[in-house]
Amino acid sequence: MPSALTSHERDDALTRLSGWAFDASRNALYRRFEFDDFSEAFGFMTRIALEAEKCGHHPEWLNVYNRLEIWLTTHDAGNAVSALDIELATRIAALI
Numbered sequence: 001m002p003s004a005l006t007s008h009e010r011d012d013a014l015t016r017l018s019g020w021a022f023d024a025s026r027n028a029l030y031r032r033f034e035f036d037d038f039s040e041a042f043g044f045m046t047r048i049a050l051e052a053e054k055c056g057h058h059p060e061w062l063n064v065y066n067r068l069e070i071w072l073t074t075h076d077a078g079n080a081v082s083a084l085d086i087e088l089a090t091r092i093a094a095l096i
Ligand SMILES: C[C@H](O)[C@H](O)[C@H]1CNC2=NC(N)=NC(=O)C2=N1
Pocket: 056, 057, 058, 059, 060, 072, 073, 074, 075, 076, 077
């Protein structure tokens, strides 16, 4: 069972995750992306989905046409940020 990071561990990891922030309202890592069109956005989501399957950890997200918002939190850790969220954020960053 993954465990929640302390706020210090989370904020320390965020310093190495450019573009990501902590959304306190959802207790999640947050990032917003904007693409040229829906096709680009959905293609990126597809690539994220493959990474999510590889690490067995999945994003919460919202797609509206060319906009994508992602929240990463760990349900199995009581909806808190765990090391799995840092790992998935790092994998997503590598796709850009
Ligand atoms: C059994 C399976 O690995 C778990 O249910 C995984 C699936 N993906 C998950 N994704 C997220 N974001 N949090 C989880 O706790 C989680 N649990």
